[in-house]
Amino acid sequence: MTHEIAVIPGDGIGQEVTPAAVEVLEAIETVDFEFVEGDAGDAVKAETGTALPEATAALAADADATLFGAAGETAADVILPLRQVVGSFANVRPAVAYPALDAVQPDTDLVFIRENTEGVYKGIESEITDGVTTCTRVITEEASEKIAEFGFDYARQNGFDDVTIAHKANVMQKTDGLFLETAERVGADLDAEYDTALMDALAMHLVMHPEDYGVVVCPNLAGDMLSDLAAGLVGGLGLLPSANVGEENALFEPVHGSAPDIAGEGIANPSAMVLSAAMLLDHLGYDEEGDRVREAVETVLDEGPRTPDLGGDGSTEEVTAAILDAL
Amino acid sequence: MTHEIAVIPGDGIGQEVTPAAVEVLEAIETVDFEFVEGDAGDAVKAETGTALPEATAALAADADATLFGAAGETAADVILPLRQVVGSFANVRPAVAYPALDAVQPDTDLVFIRENTEGVYKGIESEITDGVTTCTRVITEEASEKIAEFGFDYARQNGFDDVTIAHKANVMQKTDGLFLETAERVGADLDAEYDTALMDALAMHLVMHPEDYGVVVCPNLAGDMLSDLAAGLVGGLGLLPSANVGEENALFEPVHGSAPDIAGEGIANPSAMVLSAAMLLDHLGYDEEGDRVREAVETVLDEGPRTPDLGGDGSTEEVTAAILDAL
Ligand SMILES: CC(C)[C@H](C(=O)O)[C@@H](O)C(=O)O
Ligand SMILES: CC(C)[C@H](C(=O)O)[C@@H](O)C(=O)O
Numbered sequence: 322m323t324h325e326i327a328v329i330p331g332d333g334i335g336q337e338v339t340p341a342a343v344e345v346l347e348a349i350e351t352v353d354f355e356f357v358e359g360d361a362g363d364a365v366k367a368e369t370g371t372a373l374p375e376a377t378a379a380l381a382a383d384a385d386a387t388l389f390g391a392a393g394e395t396a397a398d399v400i401l402p403l404r405q406v407v408g409s410f411a412n413v414r415p416a417v418a419y420p421a422l423d424a425v426q427p428d429t430d431l432v433f434i435r436e437n438t439e440g441v442y443k444g445i446e447s448e449i450t451d452g453v454t455t456c457t458r459v460i461t462e463e464a465s466e467k468i469a470e471f472g473f474d475y476a477r478q479n480g481f482d483d484v485t486i487a488h489k490a491n492v493m494q495k496t497d498g499l500f501l502e503t504a505e506r507v508g509a510d511l512d513a514e515y516d517t518a519l520m521d522a523l524a525m526h527l528v529m530h531p532e533d534y535g536v537v538v539c540p541n542l543a544g545d546m547l548s549d550l551a552a553g554l555v556g557g558l559g560l561l562p563s564a565n566v567g568e569e570n571a572l573f574e575p576v577h578g579s580a581p582d583i584a585g586e587g588i589a590n591p592s593a594m595v596l597s598a599a600m601l602l603d604h605l606g607y608d609e610e611g612d613r614v615r616e617a618v619e620t621v622l623d624e625g626p627r628t629p630d631l632g633g634d635g636s637t638e639e640v641t642a643a644i645l646d647a648l
Numbered sequence: 649m650t651h652e653i654a655v656i657p658g659d660g661i662g663q664e665v666t667p668a669a670v671e672v673l674e675a676i677e678t679v680d681f682e683f684v685e686g687d688a689g690d691a692v693k694a695e696t697g698t699a700l701p702e703a704t705a706a707l708a709a710d711a712d713a714t715l716f717g718a719a720g721e722t723a724a725d726v727i728l729p730l731r732q733v734v735g736s737f738a739n740v741r742p743a744v745a746y747p748a749l750d751a752v753q754p755d756t757d758l759v760f761i762r763e764n765t766e767g768v769y770k771g772i773e774s775e776i777t778d779g780v781t782t783c784t785r786v787i788t789e790e791a792s793e794k795i796a797e798f799g800f801d802y803a804r805q806n807g808f809d810d811v812t813i814a815h816k817a818n819v820m821q822k823t824d825g826l827f828l829e830t831a832e833r834v835g836a837d838l839d840a841e842y843d844t845a846l847m848d849a850l851a852m853h854l855v856m857h858p859e860d861y862g863v864v865v866c867p868n869l870a871g872d873m874l875s876d877l878a879a880g881l882v883g884g885l886g887l888l889p890s891a892n893v894g895e896e897n898a899l900f901e902p903v904h905g906s907a908p909d910i911a912g913e914g915i916a917n918p919s920a921m922v923l924s925a926a927m928l929l930d931h932l933g934y935d936e937e938g939d940r941v942r943e944a945v946e947t948v949l950d951e952g953p954r955t956p957d958l959g960g961d962g963s964t965e966e967v968t969a970a971i972l973d974a975l
Pocket of ligand 2: 491492521723727872
């Protein structure tokens with residue numbers, strides 16, 4: 322069985338790290354892939370007037386999964402519709418502190434399960450009158466139930482014995498109230514262990530004691546912030562992969578952006594992108610292969626070469642070659 | 649001139665730390681205070697059915713300033729209306745890492761200027777139909793201008809040479825777009841230095857490099873989360889004071905809550921409450937007196953006694969006595 326993978330490198334270092342992930346996937350002999358490439362991002366917008374051409378969206382829609390690199394200024398216009406196109410309802414964001422690296426909190430081993438379809442991301446905004454604007458945040462029982470079920474499931478399958486439900490139901494009593502109540506009901510129905518936490522208090526506790534947490538299920542925007550906070554705890558976005566998971570399709574992307582400051586120099590760290598490819602392998606059912614890729618990345622993190630963001634002077638190509646060697 | 653101060657101890661350790669702040673203010677010979685006490689919180693709700701009696705709200709409305717301790721389960725029902733009653737549009741939250749303490753990031757010296765009237769805190773929520781809820785977030789040019797002016801002013805008066813405007817305008821293009829555009833215009837009109845930062849990226853950078861930031865101007869909910877994140881960086885809420893500033897009135901409160909786990913034991917740390925009283929002194933124009941109180945608190949943090957939250961075995965009373973001695 323051949324898996325068709327849409328590959329959308331996007332802007333900046335997306336162009337440099339995406340090929341690394343493709344090379345790694347190609348090196349996995351036990352799985353057959355066919356790669357189809359599409360354009361998106363600032364450069365395409367400058368040329369064609371649209372950041373996400375319909376043909377690219379169609380590629381992602383039709384593929385078995387998508388690898389996405391990064392977008393620059395147009396990030397929101399590219400990644401938000403792409404998440405919709407693949408029908409993604411769950412954004413999975415692990416934040417793990419690798420021993421070889423200088424983390425603010427070396428004991429961090431977290432996975433954020435971020436609701437990926439609603440909240441303020443519904444895009445319902447109005448200018449009511451001059452100088453008065455509104456944004457309508459939407460929370461439904463259906464989406465809350467789905468993300469909670471996914472989160473509890475993820476925790477069980479990945480050996481986490483605790484789930485935290487993040488919310489701000491003391492202020493957003495109806496919307497986050499519904500999110501919280503629904504997620505708690507799912508947890509109770511599954512007879513699962515869980516905690517609940519006000520997201521502001523959680524931000525503080527995560528900074529001080531990340532080791533107290535495992536899987537964190539969050540509304541959309543809370544997940545956006547909390548997962549970036551956790552990226553800070555492990556030493557930055559450089560190593561963080563993510564998965565946008567749908568019922569029948571999925572998109573995998575590093576959490577980092579297009580890094581215009583170093584784009585084109587051939588020194589971007591491909592690890593987050595390669596780790597995103599490992600999540601793609603897991604997602605397609607190749608857990609062992611996913612583990613192999615993760616172990617190869619970890620070996621290279623330990624032994625080098627390293628790119629400049631990690632204090633080394635290796636190139637993207639050298640690090641990629643080392644990962645392929647370690648596979 | 650006598651300043652009338654409403655004192656609302658509230659629940660839990662609020663009952664223990666608020667008297668400490670009153671004692672400290674009474675010890676300042678250069679300023680005359682008259683204190684009037686009001687009830688609010690869980691205990692009052694259990695007795696009377698309402699967490700914030702009208703008489704208490706009226707006390708705060710009529711006083712020159714209010715000292716608020718903490719509320720428990722009913723926190724939102726007490727502190728949100730109290731902030732309105734005193735007409736507060738700016739929530740000022742310094743997060744300073746004291747040398748004597750074990751901070752995650754010892755170089756943290758931040759002040760969050762949080763918009764205090766709108767965003768999701770407008771409380772406009774609906775259940776549209778079964779299982780579908782909305783929360784309407786409001787951002788106005790007027791409130792955005794006011795908080796930005798306050799923030800730039802605060803930075804200038806307190807020797808910060810940089811202001812960061814936090815936003816999520818890539819997703820909330822109209823609402824945070826208006827906030828951002830307005831705050832940038834205020835900065836430009838004042839010829840002030842400023843940066844802008846997406847609040848998710850800011851969460852990451854604050855965790856890794858808080859020393860790169862000074863004053864951070866934020867929409868309401870972003871300020872709620874980011875200031876708690878910063879509390880984590882300096883070692884927790886225990887030492888953080890805050891001010892809710894209005895045109896002609898203001899309310900001062902520690903950032904910590906009612907701490908039911910240690911309430912009634914006489915071991916609560918009064919520092920955050922006393923530092924809130926120092927902000928009250930600043931606010932009334934007694935900057936030197938405010939500094940004296942802050943220095944006294946710092947002396948005691950250095951030399952002890954300390955309460956158990958800071959690894960000591962001192963009582964609230966002992967710490968308060970030491971602060972009074974150091975004044
Ligand atoms: C680029 C932006 C629209 C996006 C988001 O807010 O989801 C980004 O911050 C992320 O977390 O992937
Ligand atoms: C208690 C709650 C309503 C409040 C808020 O959200 O403002 C608290 O978190 C705070 O930051 O003072």
